[in-house]
Structure formats: C-alpha cells, structure tokens
Amino acid sequence: MTTCVFEEWLKDVNSSMKKQERNILLLVDNAPSHCADGVSLSNVCLEKLQPLDQGIIYCLKRDVLTRKMLHTLDEMDAGNNKPYKVGMLKGIEWCAEAWQDLPAQAIEHCWLHSGLTSKADLSFVLN
Secondary structure, three states, rough: OHHHHHHHHHHHHHHHHHHHHOEEEEEEEOHHHHOOOOOOOEEEEEEEEEEEOOOOOHHHHHHHHHHHHHHHHHHHHHOEEEEEEHHHHHHHHHHHHHHHOOOOOHHHHHHHHHOOOOHHHHHHHHH
C-alpha cells in the first residue's frame, strides 16, 4: 500500500464516521505507508502501535525458517540439485502453519506489552 492509497482510504473512513456522527480509534502498524501527516481527521484518532513487534514476528519467522531448513535437508537427502528452491505456495503454507502453531499466550503477551489492554480485558476476549 502506498501513502496516497492509505490517505485516500483514511479520508473516506473519516467522512463516513462524520456522517454517522461517530468517533473511532484506528490502530495501525507503524509502516512507512501509514504516514498521514497531510490528512485532517476530525472523527478518527490514529494511533501507531506495534503489538506484533513484541515477539510475534520473531516467533513466526523462526518457525518458517525452521520449516525451510527441514525442507532443504529433506531435499538434499532426496538428491535434489536445487534443495533451496521453494515455491510461493509452500511458503504461504508454512506461514499459515506457523500462525496456527503459535501459542495463544504469545499473542496475549504481545497485547499486554503494547499497553492497549489489561489482563482482565484479554481474559474476557479470549474466554
């Protein structure tokens, strides 16, 4: 996503919220495209927080790289002359599997350390 696309989307959301007489808090990642300095927001409060930076991305990358290493070793054992070659579908499958294998406690930990929620709030959502 580019900054222009994000800003246009943000203007549309703000306009929609204004028509509905609603105010919202929009949580976005701190990506370069999420710069909205030139946009006037009356009904949207934009907060850039990164709960995923609290370890989730690291855990997912570690899991996917482990899967890639095991795949490479299997391919080498099978005599494949390109053991490091991995198709996009396989990479997507590894990401999906890594996400499914991620413990709920890791996600809870990230949200707690982001300062966005309390233990009681998380318990209510998770149960």
